[in-house]
Amino acid sequence: MQSSGFVSEAVRRLFVGPPVYYAWMALLTVAAVIGITQYIEQLQRGLVVTGMTSFVSWGFYIGNFTFLVGVAAAAVLLIIPAYLYDFGPIKEIVIVGEALAVSALLMCMMFVTADLGRPDRLWHLIPGLGILNLPQSLLGWDIVVLNGYLMLNLFIPGYILFRSYQNEPVNMRFILPFILLSIPWAVSIHTVTAFIYNGLAARPFWNASILAPRFLASAFCSGPALIILIFQIVRRYTGFHVKDEALHKLAEIVAVAMAINLFLAGAEFFKELYSDTHHLSPLRYLYVGIHGKGLLVPWIWTAMGFNIVAFIIFLIPATRKNFTTLNLGAVLIILGIWIEKGIGLIIPGFIPSPLGRVWEYVPTRVEVLVTIGIWSIGLLILTVLLKLIIPIEKGEFTRARQVAA
Amino acid sequence: MSNDIKVQSESSTIDDQTATKAEAREEPNSPLPTARPTRRSFLAGAAGLLGMMALGSCSWQEFFQQHYQRMTAKEIDEVVERLKAQYREKYGQDFVVGTEGPIDGTLFGYALDIQRCIGCRRCVYACVNENNLSRDPQIQYIRVLRFKDGTMDFEESEIYYNPDDVPEEGYYYMPVQCQHCANAPCTKVCPVRATWTEPDGLVVVDYNWCIGCRYCMAACPYQGRWFNWGDPSVPKDEITTQTHYLGNRPRMRNVVEKCTFCIQRVRVGKYPACVEACPVGARKFGNLLDPDSEISRIIRTKRVFRLKSELNTQPKFYYFFAT
Numbered sequence: 001m002q003s004s005g006f007v008s009e010a011v012r013r014l015f016v017g018p019p020v021y022y023a024w025m026a027l028l029t030v031a032a033v034i035g036i037t038q039y040i041e042q043l044q045r046g047l048v049v050t051g052m053t054s055f056v057s058w059g060f061y062i063g064n065f066t067f068l069v070g071v072a073a074a075a076v077l078l079i080i081p082a083y084l085y086d087f088g089p090i091k092e093i094v095i096v097g098e099a100l101a102v103s104a105l106l107m108c109m110m111f112v113t114a115d116l117g118r119p120d121r122l123w124h125l126i127p128g129l130g131i132l133n134l135p136q137s138l139l140g141w142d143i144v145v146l147n148g149y150l151m152l153n154l155f156i157p158g159y160i161l162f163r164s165y166q167n168e169p170v171n172m173r174f175i176l177p178f179i180l181l182s183i184p185w186a187v188s189i190h191t192v193t194a195f196i197y198n199g200l201a202a203r204p205f206w207n208a209s210i211l212a213p214r215f216l217a218s219a220f221c222s223g224p225a226l227i228i229l230i231f232q233i234v235r236r237y238t239g240f241h242v243k244d245e246a247l248h249k250l251a252e253i254v255a256v257a258m259a260i261n262l263f264l265a266g267a268e269f270f271k272e273l274y275s276d277t278h279h280l281s282p283l284r285y286l287y288v289g290i291h292g293k294g295l296l297v298p299w300i301w302t303a304m305g306f307n308i309v310a311f312i313i314f315l316i317p318a319t320r321k322n323f324t325t326l327n328l329g330a331v332l333i334i335l336g337i338w339i340e341k342g343i344g345l346i347i348p349g350f351i352p353s354p355l356g357r358v359w360e361y362v363p364t365r366v367e368v369l370v371t372i373g374i375w376s377i378g379l380l381i382l383t384v385l386l387k388l389i390i391p392i393e394k395g396e397f398t399r400a401r402q403v404a405a
Numbered sequence: 406m407s408n409d410i411k412v413q414s415e416s417s418t419i420d421d422q423t424a425t426k427a428e429a430r431e432e433p434n435s436p437l438p439t440a441r442p443t444r445r446s447f448l449a450g451a452a453g454l455l456g457m458m459a460l461g462s463c464s465w466q467e468f469f470q471q472h473y474q475r476m477t478a479k480e481i482d483e484v485v486e487r488l489k490a491q492y493r494e495k496y497g498q499d500f501v502v503g504t505e506g507p508i509d510g511t512l513f514g515y516a517l518d519i520q521r522c523i524g525c526r527r528c529v530y531a532c533v534n535e536n537n538l539s540r541d542p543q544i545q546y547i548r549v550l551r552f553k554d555g556t557m558d559f560e561e562s563e564i565y566y567n568p569d570d571v572p573e574e575g576y577y578y579m580p581v582q583c584q585h586c587a588n589a590p591c592t593k594v595c596p597v598r599a600t601w602t603e604p605d606g607l608v609v610v611d612y613n614w615c616i617g618c619r620y621c622m623a624a625c626p627y628q629g630r631w632f633n634w635g636d637p638s639v640p641k642d643e644i645t646t647q648t649h650y651l652g653n654r655p656r657m658r659n660v661v662e663k664c665t666f667c668i669q670r671v672r673v674g675k676y677p678a679c680v681e682a683c684p685v686g687a688r689k690f691g692n693l694l695d696p697d698s699e700i701s702r703i704i705r706t707k708r709v710f711r712l713k714s715e716l717n718t719q720p721k722f723y724y725f726f727a728t
Contacts, residue, residue: 045635046633046634046635046636046658046659047617047632047634047635047659048542048634048635050634052634053634054622054628054631054632055628057619057622057623057632058619058623112618115618115619116616116617116618117615117616117617117618117619117632117658117659117660118615118616118617118659118660119616120468121597121614121615121616121617122616124472124597124599124614124616125596125597125616130472130597131472131475131597131598132596132597133595133596133597133598136593136594137593137594137595137596137620138594139594139596139618139620140596143596196620197623199594200590200594200623200624201590201626201716201717201718202590202623202624202625202626202716203623278558278560281560290560291560349623350623352559352560353628354559354625354626354627354628354713355548355550355559355562355564355581355627355628356550356558356559356560356561356562357564358560
């Protein structure tokens with residue numbers, strides 16, 4: 001009775017909104033359906049429909065996966081100030097960050113599945129039924145930490161929202177251990193993802209200990225940048241109270257993270273350029289091209305430019321606090337990190353190949369449309385979550401009101 | 406001395422040596438179903454999603470088949486019978502699908518005389534034939550690298566060399582295939598243990614257990630692993646019917662495969678196909694645990710090296726100089 005009241009009210013709320021909401025949902029649905037049809041073509045014909053080859057055996061899907069793990073991990077930057085430092089302005093909005101983490105994680109899982117040659121054999125990964133190769137395989141560990149993080153990010157906000165819906169106080173003594181656990185766990189998902197690549201001696205481009213720190217630094221740029229944009233959209237369309245203070249605090253975090261990110265990139269540049277060994281080849285392929293091939297060169301310089309411009313914007317208080325420049329900076333960072341950590345990280349790992357071949361990779365139409373489809377499904381999930389979470393947070397959608405109605 | 410022998414080389418153009426699926430990319434006029442997402446194809450696909458294991462020739466038994474090392478002898482027999490029926494239907498011939506295990510006291514090793522190799526690629530094509538490697542998209546377990554004399558830089562090497570006669574003046578050749586590492590990075594990373602090292606040292610794949618994530622391909626420093634991006638194809642009249650479950654039995658789409666030192670041959674006392682095919686006797690194979698074997702003698706008495714020894718992969722594939 002009670003739960004059916006919740007469900008029917010939730011469904012009703014999902015179908016009510018301003019015209020721009022309908023347009024947004026329709027757009028995402030169309031893109032999602034196109035992506036699904038393309039994925040079905042991939043299932044029917046095999047991965048031959050992608051641009052991947054024996055030389056470059058991971059591509060666009062894994063690049064997007066890597067970027068999104070960072071977005072999911074960045075929720076920790078809201079959790080720490082909210083729950084540990086009790087920073088009011090962020091505490092009020094932390095739940096939105098957790099919803100973003102959930103959507104990002106689901107997108108990660110979709111990207112890995114899209115990349116899989118035999119999704120029909122996914123059950124082989126289930127311990128007991130199949131075999132999960134622990135502790136040896138980092139991919140095995142990644143499955144464990146990503147699923148664990150998903151559970152935490154469903155459970156913590158789920159509990160808080162349920163209490164809020166019931167108009168009951170949150171039992172902090174009960175939930176705090178889970179919140180504390182979610183902090184190192186967030187770090188772990190991105191560290192383990194970095195270790196997937198980091199552990200491969202065959203790929204000198206990835207086999208550098210700086211990889212995991214760089215992953216975290218860049219994630220702490222792109223994640224909060226995305227959150228800054230989402231909060232403004234939410235504030236504009238839902239009347240949800242998001243203080244400027246919270247956004248400016250996030251922008252400060254981005255500035256620091258970007259400084260560290262650029263510093264770590266510089267450290268890596270120095271090591272490779274000064275020692276000038278064969279390990280320099282993938283970096284040269286990425287930034288200047290080798291043997292007359294360099295499809296990624298314009299992309300990586302674009303990313304570099306975006307990151308530096310955004311860094312300056314976020315560093316200077318005047319531009320950081322001006323919403324026009326702040327938003328410009330946020331968009332530049334998201335695009336910059338997406339290039340740097342997506343295609344810019346995965347593809348040069350394979351070029352040149354271990355036997356010295358320079359075989360380039362370009363994603364096909366199927367890969368691009370499936371990718372857009374997965375992003376659309378992720379944004380659909382995020383929109384639905386926010387559509388339900390925010391009224392509960394605002395106290396408009398509670399059990400008492402349901403009963404009264 | 407090897408320069409005295411002139412052999413016509415097996416031709417290799419980019420098309421047939423790349424063994425990527427580049428050539429399998431869809432052509433503008435491809436007769437294959439193209440990607441126009443019509444509603445009908447969408448609905449058909451949605452239904453197909455559920456019955457995905459029905460794609461190709463996958464049955465319920467195949468879908469629920471356990472890991473090779475977890476199956477009982479009886480279960481393996483059933484699987485072998487099922488595979489034989491499947492192959493008979495597809496290729497119109499009776500197959501042998503062997504399940505011979507490792508022989509006690511055997512650890513297989515390989516040695517290649519880099520001074521003697523003339524770069525003719527006879528080994529490449531003998532391997533393709535013996536191991537039922539897909540012709541289109543093309544897979545070749547052995548890559549022959551050509552180096553200029555005085556260099557050993559992979560980036561400067563050439564695999565698409567194509568002269569009328571080999572060997573060529575001023576060059577030497579280095580065939581590379583799976584190195585069957587004692588400390589294999591590829592088996593370690595597999596999330597489902599679909600690939601492992603057998604007690605006799607062969608690194609094998611259970612094609613029916615591989616989920617197609619390709620982590621092993623990223624981990625291999627020798628490019629020793631291959632992926633069936635599309636449906637593998639072998640002409641009916643060129644199929645080798647004497648097979649092994651962990652070796653050259655016909656493969657399926659979207660799984661990884663690799664050189665097994667011809668497990669189907671070496672476990673019944675034969676040499677790998679590449680060893681037999683070599684016209685100059687550059688390829689040596691045998692039991693590393695037998696101190697009197699040819700391979701053991703070569704390692705003991707010749708100057709040998711292993712590729713990328715700095716990575717500590719400890720290959721059981723040695724390159725040597727006979728003189």
